[in-house]
Amino acid sequence: MIALGINSAAAVYTMTPADFALPNVSMLAELIPHQKISDLMADLAGPASKDVPSAQQQHAAALQENSSLLQQNAARLQQDSIALASLRQSVADEQVVVKKISAQITDEHEDVKKMSAQLSTLIAKVDSLKNAMTSDVTSSIPTKRARHRLSRVMRNKMARQPNFVGPVSVGGAVLSAPATTPSPHG
Secondary structure (H helix, E strand, O other), X not given: OHHHHHHHHHHHHHOOHHHOOOOOOHHHHHHOXXXXXXXXXXXXXXXXXXXXXXXXXXXXXXXXXXXXXXXXHHHHHHHHHHHHHHHHHHHHHHHHHHHHHHHHHHHHHHHHHHHHHHHHHHHHHHHHHHHHHHHHHHHHOOOOOHHHXXXXXXXXXXXXXXXXXXXXXXXXOEOOOOXXXXXXXX
16 A cells, blocks of 8 residues: 555656646536626616615614614613612612611610619619618517507597688698678578
């Protein structure tokens, strides 16, 4: 196989350019029917040339419609952009308000804690005072006779108070009797 390749290469190398025969192409050209180029152009341009203006008009109308749609979309895009910017600003404003309210709630929570501690302290003091007063009162009165003694004290106070007739001031002093006025009955 290699020997065949070497022999073919040597044969081509030793040949002269005159030994190579070129085919006669002019005979092929005579076989193809010739049309004039002007006839071909007329055939191509004839029906197509009538459609060109209508196609141009259709393209122009489509371009004009697309241009109108683009303008409408641009206007909507601008409106949407303005609305989006407004919404972003509203969200930012509300975030500031939420932060302020959160700070106020935190402050109020601290105040409630302080007041709760103060209230607990006050309750403890009131309880201790109650206990101190109860023990003083109960220790001075014997438990068996406490009811009788209390009722006796009340009876004595009631007996000591004079029975005044007529108006009495808030402090207990007798007021002078009002001047008599004729009664409405006649």
